[in-house]
Amino acid sequence: MNIDDYKRLINKTEDYIETNLDKRITLTDVANNANFSEYHFHRIFSKFSNETLKQFITRIKMERSAIYLAINSDISITEIAFQYGYSCSSSYNKVFKKHYGVSPTEFRKEQEWKRNIKQPDV
Amino acid sequence: MEKPNITIENFNTRVIYVRFKGSYAAFRKNSRKMFNQLFSFATANNLIIEGETKVLTIYHDNPFITHAENLRTSLAMTIPSDVVINEIEDINVLQISGKYGIGHFEISPPEYESAWQYMYQEWLFKGEEKPRDSFPFELYVTEPPKRWKEKSFTDIYIPIE
Numbered sequence: 633m634n635i636d637d638y639k640r641l642i643n644k645t646e647d648y649i650e651t652n653l654d655k656r657i658t659l660t661d662v663a664n665n666a667n668f669s670e671y672h673f674h675r676i677f678s679k680f681s682n683e684t685l686k687q688f689i690t691r692i693k694m695e696r697s698a699i700y701l702a703i704n705s706d707i708s709i710t711e712i713a714f715q716y717g718y719s720c721s722s723s724y725n726k727v728f729k730k731h732y733g734v735s736p737t738e739f740r741k742e743q744e745w746k747r748n749i750k751q752p753d754v
Numbered sequence: 755m756e757k758p759n760i761t762i763e764n765f766n767t768r769v770i771y772v773r774f775k776g777s778y779a780a781f782r783k784n785s786r787k788m789f790n791q792l793f794s795f796a797t798a799n800n801l802i803i804e805g806e807t808k809v810l811t812i813y814h815d816n817p818f819i820t821h822a823e824n825l826r827t828s829l830a831m832t833i834p835s836d837v838v839i840n841e842i843e844d845i846n847v848l849q850i851s852g853k854y855g856i857g858h859f860e861i862s863p864p865e866y867e868s869a870w871q872y873m874y875q876e877w878l879f880k881g882e883e884k885p886r887d888s889f890p891f892e893l894y895v896t897e898p899p900k901r902w903k904e905k906s907f908t909d910i911y912i913p914i915e
Contacts, residue, residue: 639844643773646826647848650814653887695824699816700887703874715887743818 638680641666641673649692656717657689693717694731697724701736702743709736755865758857758910760877765911766851769810770795771830772844777822785811788829795845801833808832812850812891830891850891854911855883862905863898873910888913 648665649657662685663673677685697716701707713724728736772788774781789809796802814826830848833839839847855877859869878885895907 636842636844639773640841640846643771643844643846646773646814647846650889691824695815695820696887698819700885702816702819703878704885706884 635680638676641668641676642681645688646692649689650696653693653696654715654717659685662689690727690731694728697728697736698732698739698743701740705740705744712736755859755861755868755872758859758869758872761856761858762883762914763854763856764852765854765856767832767849768835769830769832769848769850770801770839770845771812771828771848773814773826773828773846775824775826777825778817778827781825781827785829791843792829792831792845795843796831796833799837799839801831801837803834806832808893808895810891810893812889814889852886852888853914855914857910857912858895859908859910860905861908862903864902866892866908869908869910873912878912878914884915886913886915 644666645662648662652661655661659670659674663670666673668676674685677688681688683691693716697712700715701709701712709725710721713719713721716724718724718727725735728739732739734742770792772791774784774788792809793802796807801807808831810830810832812828812830814828815824817825820826828848833847841847855873857869857873857877859865861869873890877883890910890912893909893911895909897906898908899906
């Protein structure tokens with residue numbers, strides 16, 4: 633397998649996570665989605681990635697949930713937790729805080745403030 | 755920039771795409787190469803339908819939230835829904851579907867940022883529609899201009915509930 637095959641596998645896995653954000657996603661799910669055995673998927677993923685599969689899934693979920701909570705001020709943190717496959721808001725809060733260093737509520741406030749100041753130049 | 759006409763529509767299409775990971779500036783530098791890769795693949799597989807095939811840029815992340823080196827941007831091309839695609843190189847197939855608020859713009863390259871700002875700040879945040887948790891994208895209705903001051907028709911799709 634070369635780097636293009638790996639990129640294609642990652643793209644497929646990202647697309648799968650993005651359409652199944654409300655589920656608890658396992659190695660079996662992503663391997664099935666890519667038509668690979670769990671063993672083969674894990675071997676390829678580990679060879680090219682500097683994250684574990686769990687870290688990868690969590691990062692995609694955290695980044696997508698952060699976008700959603702920043703642009704949707706009406707939705708509660710509990711609803712977001714459920715929407716991202718967490719069984720309660722406290723487990724979601726914990727993972728979020730570990731990832732961003734602030735709670736989802738604090739993050740939402742920060743983003744509202746930043747949004748009114750300037751566009752990032754990337 | 756003129757105020758756009760905005761429509762609400764269900765949109766359902768299948769695309770092939772190449773995904774880039776990195777800053778938007780780096781994406782812009784690579785986009786011509788990515789387009790050529792998609793175009794060659796589409797031509798070799800007879801996927802291009804004159805007058806129907808459209809090119810899109812999909813923004814999976816948000817620069818306020820994701821670090822520049824992790825920003826994912828896909829350059830995509832619409833394809834017929836019934837063809838079987840053998841995914842090769844780093845080209846994948848994706849189904850896009852759902853309800854969107856679509857801003858119909860006639861803009862030049864330096865106006866894209868204001869157009870996106872308008873769709874979020876003026877339309878989505880101040881309006882009645884609720885955002886849906888999916889990625890937004892821009893669809894080039896006519897070919898994007900090669901010169902800085904020339905305008906073209908571009909639609910910006912914001913996913914809504």
